[in-house]
Amino acid sequence: MEHEPGIFEQRDEAAELAADERALSDFRAGRFVPHEKMAEWLKTWGTPDRKPLPREWLE
Numbered sequence: 001m002e003h004e005p006g007i008f009e010q011r012d013e014a015a016e017l018a019a020d021e022r023a024l025s026d027f028r029a030g031r032f033v034p035h036e037k038m039a040e041w042l043k044t045w046g047t048p049d050r051k052p053l054p055r056e057w058l059e
Contacts, residue, residue, distance in 0.1 A: 033057050 026032065044051040 041051055041054070
């Protein structure tokens, strides 16, 4: 019996390349969250002081 690939095993190389280009474009334009800020935010997870996702990170 031959293995039938699942939906997550089927690669769409054109879509992956387009997503990579968009991400690189955002990075070059300065649209990213620095590691240090992300790490500080993540440290609040699982604590009583969990911080919400800063809205400006979504802009």
